[in-house]
Amino acid sequence: MSKHEEIREQQDDFNDGLTAAELESLHPADAAETIEGLDIIDQVKFIKQLPIRDAAKSIAEMEDHDQKILIQNLNHGLAARIVEEMAPDDATDLLEDLDEEHRQALLRRVPEEERAELKTLLTFDPDTAGGVMNTEVVILDQDLAPDEAIGQIREQVEDKEVPYYAYLTDRKERLVGVVSLRDLLLAKRGVPLREMVKDQNLITVGYNVDKEEVAHLIAHYNLLALPVVDFGNRLLGVVTVDDVIDIIHEEASEDMQTMVGAGANETTDSPVTFSVKKRIPWLILNVVNSAIAAYVVHLFDATIAAMALLAALMQIVSNQAGNTGQQALAVMIRQLAMEKFDRKKAWFAVLREIKIGVINSALISSMVLAVIFIATGDIMLAGCMAGALIIDMLIGALAGASIPLILKEIGRDPAQASSIFLTTITDSIGFFSFLGLATLFIL
């Protein structure tokens, strides 16, 4: 049993007889999970018993949805004190989720200085660097010596969340460099900070840059924090690595939705109308595409009228090829999302999928050949099924692997509606090859 599971189990054990002291002794992330498991009346009861600091930390770790309900069930005074105690980025996330009236009620109760900061943060688009940044940064004068800098950090560090980097600014608040505590501890005495950052590859991001791009940069450069600047290169805040982990998770799983024509950013919390708007264009594309496959079948009306069983068996062919293609599709889309695009390697991967398709279609078609022959005694029918399966599964493997690459080459999202395009191809080819073979060899 892993540590994580152990903790969960402990939580389950004492959920019934939970005391505030026990809750206080938990890591805020675990306290948050425990609180989420309680009903709202108990949630409020425990939050009232916790020290404000612990309450704020635990609430910051709760899911957006649970957080919002809990805060709206606390009295305004307590809720405002909790918001005030939270890191400004967490407080902003929370305030964004509340309805306007509630948000204003809490903001009015927060002291002037914090209120001004929260109001500024609320002006940033929540999907941009400005919307996810933390404003509690350690700022140092570039003329300080390392030991003076460490002294200053000691003074500033208590109420800052991210003290592993300190930021150097000039007189006009423009960012000129970043030093880590590690750099400061290693630095020669007496050399001013400005000398330490002279040849630095300073990586910054504009406040209006999309948060997914921010996550990319942090992952690409292995950063713990990335400074956010305005157009004048003035330091506004930092985005820390723990804040981008959720963004990376969200983004990595988007393709699963877009490949079937759902919206990239749909969640189970999205309004119904939002989801309808995102999905209906692709459903319309799908109906048009499946009309193509239906037309192919229609070409063989005479064949089907003569032997209706073919209409049943053709499903098996198209389904099998569809599934084969989707397996190739999923592996390719994921690869394109994980790695830098390498054209040669990508087309090599298509070849790999074809090889897999050759083996899988040989295995499946032999199996189907045997079963259909045993069931019907009709070797021609069994042969047509097997032949169509081989043709269509190979086409499926080729199409599944190629569609994301083709979308990529023409500058589109490699996942978008790819499953819909794939099915059109495997259905049409499957019906055509099976009904065609049957027309030639059986009738």
Add this chain to the structure above:
Amino acid sequence: MSKHEEIREQQDDFNDGLTAAELESLHPADAAETIEGLDIIDQVKFIKQLPIRDAAKSIAEMEDHDQKILIQNLNHGLAARIVEEMAPDDATDLLEDLDEEHRQALLRRVPEEERAELKTLLTFDPDTAGGVMNTEVVILDQDLAPDEAIGQIREQVEDKEVPYYAYLTDRKERLVGVVSLRDLLLAKRGVPLREMVKDQNLITVGYNVDKEEVAHLIAHYNLLALPVVDFGNRLLGVVTVDDVIDIIHEEASEDMQTMVGAGANETTDSPVTFSVKKRIPWLILNVVNSAIAAYVVHLFDATIAAMALLAALMQIVSNQAGNTGQQALAVMIRQLAMEKFDRKKAWFAVLREIKIGVINSALISSMVLAVIFIATGDIMLAGCMAGALIIDMLIGALAGASIPLILKEIGRDPAQASSIFLTTITDSIGFFSFLGLATLFIL
């Protein structure tokens, strides 16, 4: 244009006339991308010109596949010096990818001390905490005072990659606590470290714990590094947050593959036989499942023989419902992967999908009703299509949203083969409702 794109463009610009000095001035992550874009002869040429330290840093950032080819094209002496210069976890990753002969040739050329460490690291399963951990940790005696500790860190820090936490061990090398540089800077003078960590919620992970669980723990507790221990609680190393970002990315996109019956950990680099083994069981399940849908069609052989057009049109119904279901499926699977499971909220999400299904099926079926009526003049046929579409798209929405929850409730992976189960349902119900309605009202 974002910072990242700008850098890429600059790289494209000077790829032709690239000099070693330019390469040296890049961030190692960008140098790695630039090197990957060169042919292997130029790659070797530039690596030979770079200082060993820069070469090691850049190669550590390259994709596994490119890294392996480059190292195998360098002479053993240079390759071994580069491996020696890399962080032990990066060096181990690289050595694991090489073939046995090459690995041994490089290890023989690495100095005794580093060799022993790399050999130990190579014994850990690469998919576990031990396989991804870094062994360069700062270890302090728990009896030190904070200022003494800072002094010790100053001495140790130069060749350690992760100096933001220091680990306290007892005489038997057992881990007793973790202090951050921040804690040390804030600490009262004279109080020994052991007092600082007395009531600490120490979070550790066993060396044999799966790397995905390690990534979960780091994300859950917002850690920058997680200590890895053996069964005697002795400190072996740490996993840092930058090392788990790729793991999180991989894991988040796995579901896309498992939902269609490809292997969770398949990549375009997996051997063909590995992929065949992972996929064939699900393809067999799919063929059995599509036989069920085929049997449903077979029940209506007489209907189809009387009106072969129905065999063409039934595709449109089943396809539409399949796509509707897949959209619901993808959104549900993603939600289950992103958030802690909340039964009430999950079934509420099913209701949401049904609402979306009601609207989408009303829109699509009206459209199809109109088109079929205009095309064929047959209002009964158009009505049967529209009716079957509404029934099957609603079933699709319900099934797509419920299947992951049912799999979850019975303790299975919510994504595994879910798309295959869904298609069986939407095909069978689609064929049955359309052919059934047609039998009743048209023939």
